Amino acid sequence: MDSDEDTFDNDNVDSGNVSSGDDDFAMEVDISSSRERQTEPEEYHYEVLTTDQIVQDMVDSISDVNGVVNLPRTITRILLNHFKWDKEKLMEKYFDGNEDKFFQDAHVVNPFNKPNTISVPKVTKSTTDEICEICFSRNPSGMMTGLECGHRFCKQCWGEYLTTKIMEEGVGQSISCAAHGCDILVDDVTVTKLVPDAKVRVKYQHLITNSFVECNRLLRWCPSADCTYAIKVSYVDARPVVCKCGHTFCFDCGENWHDPVQCRLLKKWLKKCDDDSETSNWIAANTKECPKCNVTIEKDGGCNHMVCKNQNCKHDFCWVCLGSWEPHGSSWYNCNRYDEDEARAARDAQEKLRSSLSRYLHYYNRYMNHMQSLKFENKLYASVKHKMEEMQQHNMSWIEVQFLKKAVDILCQCRQTLMCTYVFAYYLKKNNQSMIFEDNQKDLETATEKLSEYLERDITSENLADIKQKVQDKYRYCEKRRKVLLDHVHEGYEKDWWDYTE
Structure with a gap:
């Protein structure tokens, strides 16, 4: 059966997918x-293969x-x-x-x-x-x-x-x-x-x-x-590559380009979001265990007198302090005293879990908000195309209306960056440099929301000149603030400023 025959027919082989085209x-x-972005900070050589x-x-x-x-x-x-x-x-x-x-x-x-x-x-x-x-x-x-x-x-x-x-x-x-x-x-x-x-x-x-x-x-x-294309590189690195279909992704991990967060943290974050671990966190934050048999109990009424429904337990205890209910209502009542070691430890553990969940939800909600906004901003391209045609009817040339196209483009870049900054911030330990990072994040976020607001306004012949100037000024500012934020994070990587809570 040995043969040097080449069995691959280039005319008939494809990846089994249908090309999406690139006229959109x-x-x-x-x-x-x-x-x-491909040239930041230095050129990363790659080629797109059919x-x-x-x-x-x-x-x-x-x-x-x-x-x-x-x-x-x-x-x-x-x-x-x-x-x-x-x-x-x-x-x-x-x-x-x-x-x-x-x-x-x-x-x-x-x-x-x-x-x-x-x-x-x-x-x-x-x-x-x-x-x-x-x-x-x-x-x-x-x-x-x-x-x-x-x-x-x-x-x-x-x-x-x-x-x-x-x-x-x-x-x-x-x-x-x-x-x-x-x-x-x-x-x-x-x-x-x-x-x-x-x-x-x-x-x-x-x-x-x-x-x-x-x-x-x-x-x-x-x-x-x-998409039926593949990317070929000369060496593997966590750098952005752009397919002919227009999709930009990280070559190292294959996810959407995620600067400034590193691949390993993004992978950990995505797993955390998809995992059932957060369901467990909710259970831990909103339920307690019976102090006798350790059955998980959720409080569904106002009374703090809890009776374990485990047929083999039936333990009476206090929801607040987790102590036995018997002393409550008697002279031995001690539930109000914070210095009770056992009760204090139980309450502290519960509060820690709630705090951890609250912190996660803070970053998760903002991450998802920018993700959803990014999807809506992509729909802006169709709206902007219509606005560009409308502006040309107000005696503006095709070249003069390209600022809207540029503005939506920068808006999407900023949304993508902001989305990833919340992943980076979730794992980041507090220090002086992290405070600077959060200030940069705030500035970019504020400017991005303002730019988004400008682009959603109705364009009329009366406000045309005003809208154009404001949009141009704001997208230039957003572009500048985005660069400042990313440069600061990259400098931190080089100088080991960042510590993580992993």
Whole structure:
């Protein structure tokens, strides 16, 4: 089954998605603004690849390795995938000397030391017939095939096995031999020859292409919906990259560009927001445990006399101090005394949980508010386009009305930055520099809200000149304050000003 045949058809391979196109007004603005951010603080070199270019990059990588190790192309691809498409690491391991282990770890039969046939064909009355051990049918030898491991089955069973793996299980790179317990991987040529359905072959090529991008640390699919492009970089860094579809994201983590917060804190924040941990916090802040059996109890009335509803407990206690209810209403009443150690500890623990929840909700609500506002601001592009047309009817040229487009663009940048500043602030410990950061955050937020207000005003011939001047002044100020905030945070990273509560 060995062959140097190239099984990838560049004309037929794509990522399985539909391109979104880039004639949308909002997207057009986003691209130009994001390209400006690409140069901050220094240029980060990357290229946007189409699916055909991705396939060609994969073919080139295989050719580069083949020029040194001289192996069949299909085996080289399996080896490269095993080493996450790190060509240097592959060649380093290849020349280490332990050849058998090298191929064994990659689940490939050593092409320089092929074993004898493992499974001896069952010979029937006709010496040219073999029995397939999957369907147990008798077939001429020409209808039987297998991998270099020696396991042979009829071509129909192979085809059905491969089709199931590809279409139902979504497996491409890691399809192993159909024999039980054999981990030798199926090569591309075998799949191409044994799968009759063109749709299945195309799906297989999609899976191989996807795996190439996902395994390669220097490549990343654009996370935007329906986008078929991938980004290729020369080195991995937490920097913004801009796809041809207009989407800007962090290459390192794949999330929307999140300056000034670092990837690890953003990841932690998103997990915290999605997790059930905050539900637990609410339970902890709004309920108490029975001091005897530890059952969780929520107060649903005004009376502080609580009776545990656990049938095996029925303990009477005070909701306020968590002490036994028996002394309440007698001369031994001590609930009002704050210096009672046990009650004070219980109240302090409850207050701490409530304070923690309140702090989280403070930052979460502001984070979500800017996220929602950003979605609404994106709708402004359609509104602004209409306003620009209206202004041109008031004797303004097309160039003169571009300030509105620029203003919405900067507004969206500021919303995105402010959203991420609340993630940064949530984990930030208080110090002198954090106070400066919060002042910068306040200034930017105030200016951003004012700019948003200006852009939502109705434009008439009477206020046209006034609106234009105010919008221009305000978006320039927002742009300046955003830069001041980001520069301060970046300086803090360089000088180790920031401490975190993790």
